[in-house]
Amino acid sequence: MAEVRLNAIKKSFGPVEVLHGISIDIASGEFVSLLGSSGCGKTTLLRIVAGLESVTSGTVEIGGRDVTDLPPEKRDIAMMFQSYALLPHLSVAENVRFPLRMRRIGTLDEQRDKVRDALETVQLGHLADRRPNQLSGGQQQRVALARAIVSRPQILLLDEPLSNLDARLREDMQVELIEIHKRLGLTTLFVTHDQEEALSLSDRIILLNKGKIEQEGAPREIYAQPATGYASSFLGAANLVSANITEEAGGPVATLADGQTLPVGKDETRRGPAVVALRQEDVAIKPKGEGVIEGKVRTRVYLGARNRYVIQIGKEEIRVLAPHDLDFERGETVGLAIDPARLRVLSEGE
Amino acid sequence: MTDRAENSLLILPGLLLLVLAFFVPIAQMLMLSVSGENGLTLAHFTRFLSDPYYLNVLWRTVRLSAIITLICALIGFPMAYIMAHVSPKLRLWLVIMVILPLMTSVVVRTFGWMVLLSRSGLVPEVLRDLGLVGRNFSLMQTETAIVIGMVQVLLPFMTLSILGVITRIDSRLEEAARTMGCSFLKTLRTVVLPLSVPGIVAGSLLVFTLSASSFVTPNLLGGARIQVLAASIYRSVTQTLDWPFAAAQAVILFLGIIVLLMPYARLSGRSNG
Numbered sequence: 001m002a003e004v005r006l007n008a009i010k011k012s013f014g015p016v017e018v019l020h021g022i023s024i025d026i027a028s029g030e031f032v033s034l035l036g037s038s039g040c041g042k043t044t045l046l047r048i049v050a051g052l053e054s055v056t057s058g059t060v061e062i063g064g065r066d067v068t069d070l071p072p073e074k075r076d077i078a079m080m081f082q083s084y085a086l087l088p089h090l091s092v093a094e095n096v097r098f099p100l101r102m103r104r105i106g107t108l109d110e111q112r113d114k115v116r117d118a119l120e121t122v123q124l125g126h127l128a129d130r131r132p133n134q135l136s137g138g139q140q141q142r143v144a145l146a147r148a149i150v151s152r153p154q155i156l157l158l159d160e161p162l163s164n165l166d167a168r169l170r171e172d173m174q175v176e177l178i179e180i181h182k183r184l185g186l187t188t189l190f191v192t193h194d195q196e197e198a199l200s201l202s203d204r205i206i207l208l209n210k211g212k213i214e215q216e217g218a219p220r221e222i223y224a225q226p227a228t229g230y231a232s233s234f235l236g237a238a239n240l241v242s243a244n245i246t247e248e249a250g251g252p253v254a255t256l257a258d259g260q261t262l263p264v265g266k267d268e269t270r271r272g273p274a275v276v277a278l279r280q281e282d283v284a285i286k287p288k289g290e291g292v293i294e295g296k297v298r299t300r301v302y303l304g305a306r307n308r309y310v311i312q313i314g315k316e317e318i319r320v321l322a323p324h325d326l327d328f329e330r331g332e333t334v335g336l337a338i339d340p341a342r343l344r345v346l347s348e349g350e
Numbered sequence: 351m352t353d354r355a356e357n358s359l360l361i362l363p364g365l366l367l368l369v370l371a372f373f374v375p376i377a378q379m380l381m382l383s384v385s386g387e388n389g390l391t392l393a394h395f396t397r398f399l400s401d402p403y404y405l406n407v408l409w410r411t412v413r414l415s416a417i418i419t420l421i422c423a424l425i426g427f428p429m430a431y432i433m434a435h436v437s438p439k440l441r442l443w444l445v446i447m448v449i450l451p452l453m454t455s456v457v458v459r460t461f462g463w464m465v466l467l468s469r470s471g472l473v474p475e476v477l478r479d480l481g482l483v484g485r486n487f488s489l490m491q492t493e494t495a496i497v498i499g500m501v502q503v504l505l506p507f508m509t510l511s512i513l514g515v516i517t518r519i520d521s522r523l524e525e526a527a528r529t530m531g532c533s534f535l536k537t538l539r540t541v542v543l544p545l546s547v548p549g550i551v552a553g554s555l556l557v558f559t560l561s562a563s564s565f566v567t568p569n570l571l572g573g574a575r576i577q578v579l580a581a582s583i584y585r586s587v588t589q590t591l592d593w594p595f596a597a598a599q600a601v602i603l604f605l606g607i608i609v610l611l612m613p614y615a616r617l618s619g620r621s622n623g
Contacts, residue, residue: 073533081522085523085526099530
């Protein structure tokens, strides 16, 4: 267990700079997610911490030690790959023992005990003698996790480890990851493009966009108060609608492009052209005349527990999640109710 | 007509060709090797196996082939590894460079080595100038010359066999090994080498068989005193005109290679499964 300090990390591939000076402090035992769409540099940053990629400038410290120029094997880390990277010529038990063997940790008997413990932790004790190619995807993933935690590294690095699993297994693994993190208290850096995963697992989320930190904070904080348009569209898939904020008698009001008005929170101080972020689940569909604004149903997508409606307001479209027992037809005009407290006003161009 | 019958019919022309071009000559060779003046005899085999000269030739053939195979593997593995990890464009040039020796005629190539290795050639002269060897030093007509010449020709078989396997190894495996405490060399030994075994086995089979049955290069570089089995067979056919004895030697070479390669083939079968 140790803290990690990334100091003004820059990384260029040829003429293209992919990380523009990123500084992150991770406390000992903290679970931090690097969240972002593909190409935002999150995996590159993880590989820099692992030592698989060099930095163009900046420093990496693990446990107070500057490891910027150390190769991966000299950093006390463990990494779990998206493709699991199990060694196909070794059995499951040998795979899990590999880091212990290579780092010469403990005697043979101690190593065997640790391997057994790690495999029990991920509930795979009975498959120790199998080869990786005889296991299912979910089982391989557990082996990879066991291998990552067996040596109790200072830092655990996870590179989208859940993205190759089906939805059901992914939920199980999320619970398991939380429990293992709680029990072992390993400092963990987790890379994902899945906002739900980041929200459910982390102590802190760092949202990356185009090689820069867009926003960071606790899951609740970052979900409730996304600071930018990118942040709000990424977390909770919010709709971004351009509007003009003006002061009216009853408080500030947003005027949409088609002239409809929408009250915003009383303490909103921004005025003039802006962007309003509306989360899909925060907009309620009502029969015509009952909401604060009106729109026309363009499409309805049946999702089982809920329906997703695409509603046209003037020239803009927004997406809305509604309970499955509400039924509106295509082309119908509906009212939309929006709680002013749930709506966020962002300045244009963010 | 059933599918099965149809399949058998379709396979017939190929089978016929195989029998004519492959099994008939081998059967003929086997027959010839046991034919004597009064019917069947094993005299040719006993002659070979009881003459220290021929046993020496056999042993030399096996020994040189093994050395050539080993050296090819030692050079071929790192070479294949490098080729697998450079840019595709550079890889193409390296492949061309590796197979270039195969594109030149064996005679031209061998005469090239003769120029380089003979007493007044480049290599002995440099060694002499450096004071490493005596005044009369020559590499021609030595086993070393044979090994050098053969390694050059056979290296592409080894390198390309290993390259095919190494390019299919997921690069994440090497990265994973690094994060688990392996240095670069340790990664090569514990991950890349074991996973390259099928390629090394296939390459070794090719190199060993080809070098055990090669004839021109050893003959030209080794000279008359250093005989290998293939050259001895050639002499029996062309100089002493003793065809049955030549056939017996060929059978011994054939069986020898099969016996030596059997465990090898099993090795590759296991690592594939």
